[in-house]
Amino acid sequence: MALVTISGFPCSGKTTRARELKADFERRLTEEGYAGPKFDVVLVDDAGSHVTRAAYDSSAAEKPSRAALFTAATRALSPSTITIVDSANYIKGFRYQLYCAAREAHVRVATVRVAAPPDQCRAWHAQRAEDEQYKEATFDNLIMRYEEPNSMQRWDAPLFTVPWDEALPADDIWAAVTKGEKKPPTGAVVVRGKPPPGTLQTLTSTTTALVQALLAHLTAAPGSPTFPVPSPPAAGRLVLHLPHARKPTLAELQRLKRQFEAQQIQAQKSNARSAGNWTEPEVASGFVAFLEATWETTP
């Protein structure tokens, strides 16, 4: 049904707002006179995904934590669920990944930016029990590295910015999650006019589409560690792990695409067991495995 991504500085009131929003949605759904479909409202947060505040101390610790949160969020997405993701969600590329997953699941999206000035966040943070605090350097880092959501970016839109001392625009958020535009999955890999399985056309059109979608992703979300492949039906949720600290180039991707295709054609000719039937999902997952093996990024 919908994905609501909460984003904000550390200790800015994200959990407070996320709970408020969940309670508001649940009240609307059980209200007398509500005649729409029933939904579950699911809150996906750091604690539920075993992400501690210490996970933000280093990027090495943060990466698997973000992956755990992403897995929990994508699992929750469904036509009958409103999923609220309560976490820092401060990296543009990560919000983009969530957005792609939402499009794949055919659900609506909304972003809620919880806005409180750093000094206000710091004051609330100082009142927290010590074992619930961030390290000072981590707190400052999360503020410094914060990539503010922008309503002009399609993955942050519609964007609701909620100042700490104002009421939640609950009517507008409810309208966005129940009536907003549903964006179709990223077009590139959803091959239109399905080519027959087992043909060279299936092989090349799937790899071409994947390379195109990956290039778009690398531009939209530079530095993101993974690429959620907008996979063809039945491929399941495919995630490509990208090389660390460098961006694959167009020339490199084209070369790897040709290598992979040659390998597949050779395997089919020699009737090797690894020769697939070349359905779109098989090609997509085979190509992902090939790229990860080449880059040594297999998780």
Ligand SMILES: Nc1ncnc2c1ncn2[C@@H]1O[C@H](COP(=O)(O)OP(=O)(O)OP(=O)(O)O)[C@@H](O)[C@H]1O
């Ligand atoms: N709008 C508000 N008015 C008054 N107090 C608030 C407000 N929002 C949050 N607080 C207080 O600030 C503290 C932090 O709130 P909360 O846990 O919601 O922040 P958070 O952004 O989810 O934190 P974290 O970064 O650890 O996930 C709480 O003690 C809460 O009572």
